[in-house]
Amino acid sequence: MKRKWLVSVAMLGLLGTSACNGGQPAAAPEKEVKHVVLEAVKKEQSAAVSELSGTLAPLEEAMVSFEVGGRVVELNRNEGDTVQAGDILARVNAQDYSLQVASTNAAVQQSAANLSKVNNGAQEQEITQARLLVEKATIAYQKMQDDFKRIEQLYQEKAISKSDYENAKNGLTLSQKDLQNAQQAYSLVTQGARAEDKDLSRATYNQAVIAKEVAASTLAKTQLRSPINGTIIAKLSSTGSLVASGTPVYQVGHIDTLKVVLPVPDREISTWKEGEVVSLDLYGQKRDGKVMKIFPATNQSTGTIGVEVQIANPKHDWFAGQVVKATKTMQGQIGIFVPVEAVISRGNNDAHVFVNHDGKAIKTSVEIGQITNDKLEIKSGLKEGDQLIVKGVDRLFDGDPIEAAGGTSP
Numbered sequence: 001m002k003r004k005w006l007v008s009v010a011m012l013g014l015l016g017t018s019a020c021n022g023g024q025p026a027a028a029p030e031k032e033v034k035h036v037v038l039e040a041v042k043k044e045q046s047a048a049v050s051e052l053s054g055t056l057a058p059l060e061e062a063m064v065s066f067e068v069g070g071r072v073v074e075l076n077r078n079e080g081d082t083v084q085a086g087d088i089l090a091r092v093n094a095q096d097y098s099l100q101v102a103s104t105n106a107a108v109q110q111s112a113a114n115l116s117k118v119n120n121g122a123q124e125q126e127i128t129q130a131r132l133l134v135e136k137a138t139i140a141y142q143k144m145q146d147d148f149k150r151i152e153q154l155y156q157e158k159a160i161s162k163s164d165y166e167n168a169k170n171g172l173t174l175s176q177k178d179l180q181n182a183q184q185a186y187s188l189v190t191q192g193a194r195a196e197d198k199d200l201s202r203a204t205y206n207q208a209v210i211a212k213e214v215a216a217s218t219l220a221k222t223q224l225r226s227p228i229n230g231t232i233i234a235k236l237s238s239t240g241s242l243v244a245s246g247t248p249v250y251q252v253g254h255i256d257t258l259k260v261v262l263p264v265p266d267r268e269i270s271t272w273k274e275g276e277v278v279s280l281d282l283y284g285q286k287r288d289g290k291v292m293k294i295f296p297a298t299n300q301s302t303g304t305i306g307v308e309v310q311i312a313n314p315k316h317d318w319f320a321g322q323v324v325k326a327t328k329t330m331q332g333q334i335g336i337f338v339p340v341e342a343v344i345s346r347g348n349n350d351a352h353v354f355v356n357h358d359g360k361a362i363k364t365s366v367e368i369g370q371i372t373n374d375k376l377e378i379k380s381g382l383k384e385g386d387q388l389i390v391k392g393v394d395r396l397f398d399g400d401p402i403e404a405a406g407g408t409s410p
Contacts, residue, residue, distance in 0.1 A: 031400060031401055032400075032401075033401045033402065033403050034361070034392060034395055034396060034400055034401070034402050034403070035392060035402070035403050035404070035405050036354075036356075036361070036389045036390075036391060036392035036393075036396070036402045036403070036404065036405065037389070037390050037391035037392060037404070037405050038356055038387045038388065038389060038390070038404050039338075039339075039342075039387075039388050039390045040385060040386070040387060040388070041336060041338070041382050041383065041384055041385060041386040041387075041388050042336075042384050042385075043334055043335060043336055043384055044334065044335075044336075044337060045333070045334045046333060046334075046335065046337055046372045046373075046375075046377070048329070048330045048372045048373065049327060049328070049329050049330070049373060050264075050268060050271075050326075050327070050328045050329075050330055051325060051326070051327050052262045052263060052264065052325070052326045052328075053262075053323055053324070053325050053326070054260035054261055054262045054263070054309075054323070054324060054326065055260065055321060055322070055323055055324075056258045056259070056260050056311075056318060056319065056320050056321065056322045056323075056324055057253075057258065057259055057260065057261075057320050057321075058230070058233070058253030058254050058255050058258065058259075058320050059253075059254045059255070059256075059257040059258060059259050059310060060228055060230065060253065060254040061228075061230070061233070061251065061252065061253035061254065061320075062227050062228055062230075062251075062252050062253075063248040063250075063251055064089060064224060064226065064227065064248065064249055064250040064251070064252055065224075065243075065245075065246050065247050065248045065249055066090075066092055066221065066222075066224055066243055066245060066246075066247065066249065067221040067245055067246075068092065068097070068218060068221045068222060068245055069092070069242075069243060069244045069245050070092030070093050070094075070096075070222065070242070070243065071092060071093045071240065071241070071242050071243075072090060072091070072092055072237055072238070072239055072240060072241045072242075072243055072249070073091050073092060073093050073239065073240075074090055074091040074239065075089070075090045075235070075237065075238065075239050075249075076088060076089055076090065077089050077090075077232050077235070077250065078232060078235060079232050079233065079234060079235055080231065080232060081231065081232045082230075082231055083226040083229070083230060083231070083232060083252060084226065084229050085225075085226055085227060085228050085229050086225050086226065087225060087226045088223050088224065088225055089224045089225065089226055089232075089249070089250055090223075090224040090237075090249055090250070091222055091223050091224065092222045092224075092243065093222070094219060094222040097215070097218050097219040097222055098219060100215045100218065100219070101212070101215040101216055101219050103215075104208065104211045104212035104214075104215045105212060107208040107211065107212070108205070108208040108209055108211075108212050110208075111201070111204045111205040111207075111208040112205055112208075114201050114204070114205075115201040115202055115204075115205045127186075130182070130185050130186040131186055133182040133185065133186070134179070134182040134183055134185075134186045136182070137175070137178045137179040137181075137182040137183075138179055140175050140178065140179070141172075141175040141176055141178070141179045143175075144171055144172045144175040144176075145172060147168060147171075147172075148168050148169065148171070148172045151164065151165060151168040152165065152168075224249060224250075226250075226252055227252070228252060228254060229254060230252045230253050230254040230255065231252070231253060231254075231255050231316070232250055232251070232252060233251040233252065233253045233255075233320065234250065234251035235249075235250060236248050236249055236250060236251065237249045253320060255313055255316055255319075255320060256312075256313060256314060256316075257310055257311065257312055257313060258310070258311045258313045258318055258320065259292070259308055259309065259310045259311070260280070260289070260308075260309050260311070260324055260326070261295075261306045261307065261308050261309075262278075262306070262307045262308075262309060262326050263299070263302060263304035263305075263306065264304055264305050264306075264307050265303065265304055266298050266303055266304065266305050268330065269294070269305045269307075271328075271330045272291060272294060272307055272328075273291065274291050274292065274293065274294060275290065275291060276290070276291050277289070277290055277291075278290075278291060278309055278326050278327070278328050279326065279327045279328070280309070280311060280324045280325070280326050280327075281324060281325045281326075281327065282318060282322060282324045282325075285318075287311055287312070287318075288311075289309040289310060289311040289326070290309065290310055290311075291307060291308070291309055292308050292309065292310045293307070293308040294306075294307050294308075295307070295308070309326065335369075335377055335378070335379075336377070336378040336382055336384070337372065337375040337376065337377055337378070338353070338375060338376055338378055338382070338388060338390070339374065339375060339376075339390050340371065340374050340375065340376055341390065341391065341393065342388055342389065342390040342391075342393055343366065343368060343376050344393060344394075345368065349367065351365070351366050351367070351368050352364055352365045352366060352381075353366055353378075353381070353382070353388060353389070353393070354388075354389040354393055354396050354398075355382070355386050355387060355388055355389065356387035356388075356389060356402060357387075359401055359402060359403075360399055360400065360401055360402065361389060361396045361397070361398065361399065361400045361401075361402050362398065362399070363397075363398035364381055364382070365381055366378050366379075366380065366381030366382060367379040367380040367381055389402065391405070392405075
């Protein structure tokens, strides 16, 4: 009985409620109007901003070193000094090299005198002396012939020993050779030197001249000269140091203009052109740089292509070794691009947006493409003129009533 009474009371309550509503069922609660921000869909050209970093370097630089070894006796320049090509920067001890020059000078003089003698022939006194030697040798030979005939007769008569005979015969032979030598010497001084002797003398002279030039060139290398116009970036040695050939002593660079090589991804290289201007930033200071060279090959390890940009630096207030950031705006294709926050994506090409239709948020599937500067490319699903909800999307459901921010109905 008690349970039946409770059921009756519940039914009476429902009947009373129906009577109060005039017999009509209760209405469903109205949906909350949500405030959103709308934006008309339109086509535009995409613009991607490429930001790359690189290290500043002198436009031209050289590590300057001696071509000869020695002890440094003079270092004229310090860091920051401006130099011109050909200016003397340092010297090494040149004493040994100077002695070598003096030695080669003497060799040139000696070979020149010998060459002159060969070309000009013997003097009159030399000819007379050679003739007298021939006459003397002739007389001696004739006398040895007479003596030999007498000794030979005595030998045949067995009046002298064989040893005396052999000695006389050898004496005759020697006197004959002396005569021949005297005659040849006389012929040389009267007829002049042979062609091959002249060639040999000339070659000896030329060799001495070359040795002299080499010694003079080596002596000049004891002075270290700047190979370029520029500024002393680093001083790498000190007076009194013993340096070998090729040891760097100074670093010289042209810093009126600096350069930076930017590592551009190869997929973007087609948008870079020689001669175009690029914005550079160094700790908030901005300058324009000019693209001067695009390298001809891709770096296989990084997938980038070097682009050289040059920057005017007349005050030398930007420094080699500093890292700068380069910014370049690249124009892309024309299409529909919407803010990233307007798109809800769950991956696997499941993406949608909300479009205003008669004051309601209508869920619309879209196909998205690349992201550029916080905007997503919409390949399909939207058309120009659509009223896209760009803010407040995260609170929306399909069919929700909406109102533009500020109280104006969409």
